Amino acid sequence: MNERASEFSSKVSADYVLSAIKEFSxxxxxxxxxxxNEGNCYFALPGRPGVIVYRPAGKYLVQFGGPFAPDDCYTDLLLAFRDFAAEQQRTIAAIQLQAHDARRYARAGFTVNQVGASYAVDLxxxxxAGSRYMQLRNKISRALRSGLTIIEADYDQWADGVREIDRLWLPLKGxxxxxxxxxxxxxxxEMQKHRRLFIGHIDGELMGYVSYSPVYGTNPGWMHDLSRRHPDSPAGVMEAINKAAIDVFRSEGESWLHFGFTPFTNLSDTREVEGHSLGFKWLMHYLWENQIVYPASTQLAYKDKxxxxxxxxxxxxxxxxxxxNGFVNIWRAANAM
Known part of the structure; x- marks a missing residue:
């Protein structure tokens, strides 16, 4: 109990964090x-359950989500993390807070603004069915007629192919x-055993993959996470892979497929938190309208399908x-700058 929080935090393992996000879902x-994720840093208090996830960037500790902690430890953990940042002459910039986090952070003296939204499908x-999805159905059918075979894959058996797709995929982004x-x-x-990998191949050559990670809480299921394709893959390969995964998830009785966070989308005055920054609000709308930092409209178009x-x-x-500057360092922590 006398161990300093920074010393204790250095011993926090990914397995402890996984148990925290499950237990405090x-x-x-x-x-x-x-x-x-490998590369994350963790902050925790000796003798108290819960954890905060962060990465240093510039003069900031960029926090992912709110504290994963029980309600009676939530605020104590946040305030201790603030002190921890101050000891390093840094300050906190948090990203992907949920609505209940936003209200608590605002009460603690943080300036809180909308930054985007996450999306999910009720399986x-x-x-x-219906005319609305005719184009998507046709795209999937064309991909399958090209000889594409879709399977849920063992990562170790396809790891070399996945790495090669990653190498070829990045230049497609510009x-x-x-x-x-x-x-x-x-x-x-180590955490791959908790994920699921669906791939599309033609005669054994990997054309694309989608990695799904588990989602806990009141809307449990899976999250459509990394999705990457070969430059020479047939049109519709990603849609076909995702549809095949949906069919499997539904057969297993899963309730939700999440599509994750898309910055700058679904912004609304009615969802801003009291005390929010008008200047930051303007910036989020500007970035949505001009697509400078992130291709949000492209990502949203895929999810809307x-x-x-x-x-x-x-x-x-x-x-x-x-x-x-804090917002820039959030993107720096994400390797976008």
Missing amino acids: DADNPSSFLAV NTFTL EGSRPLEYLVGQTGG WNQSLILTEYAAFDGKASV
Whole structure:
């Protein structure tokens, strides 16, 4: 109990974090499994349950989500983390806070603003029937007629192919593109056993893959995470893979397929938190309209194909005033800058 929090935190394992996001899943962050990404740092208090996930970037500690902790430890953990940041002469910038986090952070003196939304499909009512989905059905059919075979794959057997797809995929994103980290998932490593991998191949050559990570909380299921394709893959390969995965999930009785966080989308005055920054609000709308930092409209168009039935607003928070520098460092932590 006399162990300093920083010393204790250095011993926190990914397995402990995984148990925290499962046990305290009432946090209802559909991206919570990203907490166990390799490269993350953790803050915890000796003798108290719960954990905070972060990465240093510049003069900031960039926090992912709110504290994964029971209600009676939530605020203590947040305030201790604030002290921890101050000891390093850094400040906190948090990303992907959920609505209940946003209100608590605002009460603690943070400036909190909408920064985007996450999306999910109710698999109990999911359908691609009807004229609305004719184009998607046709795209999937064309991909399958090209000889595409879709399977749920063992990662170890396809790891070389996945890495080759990753190498070939990045140039498709444009000159100077970098692979995102932190706010997206990973493949391989100790936590791969908790993920699921669906691939599309033609005669054994990998054409594309989608990695799914588990989602806990009141809307449990799976999150459509990394999705990458070969430059020479047939049109519709990603849609065909995802439809095959949906069919498997539905057969297993899963309730939700989440599509994760898309920055700058679904912004609304009615969902801003009291005390939010008007300047930061303007910036989020500007980035949506101009697609400078992130191709949000492209990502949203893909997600909209799947008959989304749940939209969750997500927030950013800054200790004190909202900061453009803090927002830049959020993206720096995610390897986008």
